Amino acid sequence: MAQELVNPTLGKDLVGLEELTREQITAILDTAETFKEISERPVRKVPFLRGRTVVNAFFENSTRTRVSFEFAEKRMGADTVSISTSGSSVQKGETLVDTARNLEAMRIDMVVIRHASSGSAKFLADRIESHVINAGDGKHEHPTQGLLDLLTIRDHRGPIEGLKVCICGDVLHSRVARSNIHGLKRLGAQVAVCGPLTLMPPDVADLGVHWFRRIEEAIEWADVLNVLRLQLERMKAGFIPSLREYNRIFGVTRARVEAAPRDVLILHPGPMNRGVEIDSDVADGPHSVILQQVTNGVAVRMAVLYLLAGGPAQDVEAAA
Amino acid sequence: MDAPAVEQAVSRIADEVVRLAAGATELVLLGIHRRGVQLAALLAAQIRERSGLALATGSLDITLYRDDLMVVGPRPVVGQTRLPAGGIDGRTVCIVDDVLYTGRTVRAALDELADFGRPRRTLLAVLVDRGGRELPIQADVVGERVEVPEGGRVEVRVPEIDGSLGVDLVEAGG
């Protein structure tokens, strides 16, 4: 075993997909692919991160993402500690700087952070030497979600290059949308968005993304739909008149999906608002790969843990 | 060693493995990534030809079980670990690798196997044993023993990866 094949390095942290190269993203997806079988073993654990501690610092509530990370960390053999802060009793800013300093002092190897402020993952990454993985920072990015979406699309539709993917819903407020846009564009997909203009980010065309004003047009065009969750607060803030109207005009319904000229793949990051952005018979139907996204989520997070952990880059020499 | 020499060695290994596995109804060959996998395939072909032993094959990637990864980066590419249907419980398993040197790779493979089940018996077959053990591990079947000068390397070539079959002794600095 004279010369090993090595993956490109990811740097110290995973803050977003915007800064990653095509090679880096592909390496994560390929590694995740080989890690899938670990979750099928009798002993669902490898000793790679044995003795290492990973802290899940979740300043925003999220059971599903946190649990997925915990599974990934435990399956890689790490010790995990989860901190959740409700955020209401503690001033957000103080907590973040103090958290950074305390974690540094405890000699933690890796931190997974979810926080309500855009840029908070980078804020933390710049201040501690531990590896930082962004589990969602405000409206900015949710890179592991973007990656598991890419893996799921690849599993079912083959290479991403040239695929037509439309992200539907509240793109303006969505970090999942941004990560998807960056990841898909980097791998050569054609990317579009669909939803009312009030929920579209300004200048999204400058990111190379087309806006479909009607869901029918989007479904007609797309190979893949990634349907985003629409929050009740958006109606209250005046972005849309009502959830009912949203479903009638923009909802991904069975009738619309079946009218599509091709077999459209349906993704959703969850949790779903059934009957709002997506109808149950689509979410549970044959085009949906929503549950596979969840499975892939653990493999992707294991791959990120694998590729990030470790010391500075050196030449790799394997001893047989 | 040139290609014919390797094939001869594989035949000798095949016979010896069959002899050692006497009494087993079925043999599982697991090749260690990367080149051990191709050698296991060669070995399987030889065993089928030279005996009637029932055979299943699979592959083991031991990257995640290595004891030397934490201090280095970038991360090696992890290969596919695939065990044959039915697993390894109660079966006779033969681990196949290209070069046995410090023994650490085999140690990792044994740890990984332990997470999959409990074979009745585990054997180790290697194409080349170059000595230099750092752990108390020995192969049950060895194709060729080789003395390697200070700083030198043994490199095994397989067609699927390197385009040809053979074993090279590379001098220090080479």
Next chain:
Amino acid sequence: MSRVLIRGGRVVDPSQEIDAVLDVLLDGGRVARVGENVEASDGTDVIDASGLVVTPGLIDVHVHLREPGGEHKETIASGARAAVAGGFTAVVAMPNTDPPIDSPASVGFVRARGAAAGLARVYPSGCITPGQKGEQLTEIGELLAAGAVCITDDGRPVMNAGLMRMALEYAQSFDLPVAVHAEELTLSRGGTMNEGIIATRLGLTGIPNAAEDVMIARDLLLAGLTGGRLHIQHVATRGGVEMIRAAKERGVRVTAEGSPHHFTLTDEAVEWYNTNAKMNPPLRSAADRDAVRAGVADGTLDVIATDHAPHHYDEKEQAFEDAPNGIVGLETAVGLAFTELVATGLIDLGTMVERMSCAPARAMSLDRFGLGSLREGSVGDVTILDPLAEWTVDASTFQSLSRNTPFGGRRLRCRAVRTIVGGRTVWEGAAR
């Protein structure tokens, strides 16, 4: 009070259309003479200003001194020191302190603290509405009597158009300018930077130009309707500049500010969540920045004012959305104005002095106290600049208690080397 003779400097005083090498004699805290070869009698301090530029004291009409309530960021004394270090002999202090300056007692407090510091002259402003709540008018006449030179709710807009009309009309009785922070809150929606592609990529809510322009348009119309004196603060949009230009042509009594950061930087400075590039109104596009420069050049924006907004390190050391708005500006204003506007040939030195001394004095009616000019009898406030001094911005050397500037490490030209207030040297900078 001694006699001071400033000899041999290039005297630039747009109020008298003077730009020549002359001597300036100060006596008893006032300007006694400006002329050639002025005699230095016994007991006169002689200051050699050869190779330097001598101007009427510079005036910053928009500074936040944070006292009362924010003394960890700045005090009236430390702010006054930062002012003179930056070459300013007078500042107008904003009233959005804690508690805000909405009563005669608090106006008096600011005046007294400024006087006690004995550095730059500190002129208080008073709130338009009590507590800046935008509900009703403060006792504007009383605030003026206590020493306020303008009224403003800066930091917040007066959202109610009817109330804004009242403010403009009522303040007219006292010939008091109403200074406005133009922001339509339902359009800015809690945004933290300019609306555009960078905000989209960073996942930050953007503030569209329309949020300012809508209010600028409204306030210009109300100023036209009422004949009141309007002063529009920190103009950051090209639309705003255009509307002010047109309004002046119609005869509306409006003055306006352009701040150094708005004529120097764009929203690209925010890249990767730099909280020292976060302020309100935000840094905008290149087209907006260029329009602000052009506005300062042609006088549409009469005044260069810094909106000096000190914040403690801990407060800026937060995720972008949580950090407070604003940057310090007193100690970089002269360098930025000269480097970005004069050294580039956009305006000449006389225009820079006009924007930083004469026009600010007129806008806040400080000229009636003798500020903004070196005419005989004016106050003896003089700024001496070295236009050739090249220096690198180093926040750790600031006199301000705060360090929140995006200009750290930037190479600038021109610096105040001596600041004189009432005939007394209150600041001497490092020699070239």
